Amino acid sequence: MGEVALRFLQGGLETGAKGTGVAATRKLMAKITNPKFDIPRDFIEEDRGTLVASTRFVEGVKDYGFSIAAEQGTTFEDLGWQFLTSVIGTDAPSTINTAAYSRTYTPQATAAGDTLDAATIEFGDDTQEFECEYCEGDSFQLGFSRLTVGQAAPVTLTTNYFTQSLTSNTKTAGLSDPTVETILATGANFYLGTESTAYASLSELTGFLRAFSLDYQNKLGRKVYVGDGTTFSNIGRGRRIVTFTAEVEGNSDGVTRFTEWDLGTYKRLRLLFQGTVISGTSPATTRKFRIDGRFVLTAFDPIGEADTNTVFNITGRFMPDTALSDSEIQFLLVNGVSSYT
Secondary structure (H helix, E strand, O other), X not given: OOOHHHOEEEEEEOOOOOOOOOOOOEEOOOEEEEEEEEOOEEEEEOOOOOOOOEEEEEEOOOEXXXXXXXXXXXXXXXXXXXXXXXXXXXXXXXXXXXXXXEEEEOOOOOOOOOOOOOEEEEEEOOOOEEEEEEEEEEEEEEEEOXXXXXXXXXXXXXXXXXXXXXEEEOOOOOOOOOOOOEOEHHHEEEEEEEOOOOHHXXXXXXXXXXXXXXXXXXXXXXXXXXXXXXXXXXXXXXXXXXXXXXXXXXXXXXXXXXXXXXXXXXXXXXXXXXXXXXXXXXXXXXEEEEEEXXXXXXXXXXXXXXXXXXXXXXXXXXXXXXXXOOOOEEEEEEEOOOOXX
C-alpha cells in the first residue's frame, strides 16, 4: 500500500571496502529528507531533417544525495552513529563507570585520505525498500532555537549525505527500536575564555546564550576515473569550514563580544549538554554531549530583540587549536552504546 505511517530508516556501517553493502544494524531515529537522485541524460540534437528534436541520448555520472534529519531533536545515541560518517570514523569508546561509553571525535587536520566511515542506508515503507551504499556526510547543521517559555528546545541535527548508489532491495528485518534520549538545550552549560585558558578551566557564562547553530562543511569531493562507469569510485577530502551563529543577551557580556569582534580576538568555548543517568553506571554517570573549539567572531548584529530584551546576533568561525591536535573543533559523547558496528 505504500503507507506513510510505515516508513522506516535504518543503516549499517560498511566494514569492508567502501561501497560494499551491509545489512542494517541500527534503526535511525530521524527522517530521510531532501532527496536528490539525478541521472543526467543529455539528448542529442542533430540536423536530421525532422521536427523531432532528438532520437538518442547519452548518460552522465549519477549525482545522488539525501539528508537525514532529526527535526524534532537528535539523541545522545544516534548522534554518535552519524558522527562516524561525518566527523571521523573511529569507534573506539572508553568504558567508564561500568556501563557508560565515552567517545572523542577529533576531525582530521593533516592526515591524508578519507577517515570517515561509509554507511549503507535503507529506507522505504511497507511496500518498497530502497538501499544506498557508500554514504558519507558532506555537511551537517546542529543546534537549537531560542529558548522560550513553553517549549522543550531540542537540539536538532541534519546530516547531508553523498551516496554512490540507489537500488531496490529487501529491508533488513528484525531490528528493534534503540533506547534513546533527546538532547535538550535546557540541559546545557556554556563556558567561555581566552585562547590560553585550558578548556576544563573555562568559566561558565550564565544569562547569556539564547540560541546556537553549528554549520559543519566537510567539502568532500567525489572522484570519477576512466573505468568507473557512471558512478564515483572514492571520496577525497577538501578544506573543512566550521562556523556558528548564536543569539546572545544584549547585556555587558554581549558588549564584550562586540569588543572581541571589533578586535578579532581569539576565544575558546565549551558547550556541554547533559542528560539523565545511564542505566547500570556506578558511580552514576549522565549522558553528555560536548563541543570544544577555538574561534574568532566574524559578524556582529546589535539590533535584535527577544521577549523584553535586546539581543545580539553573532557569527564565528572555528580555527585550529594545538590543544585539539590542530583541529578547530572537538566533540565528546558519553552514552550507553558500547558499539555502533
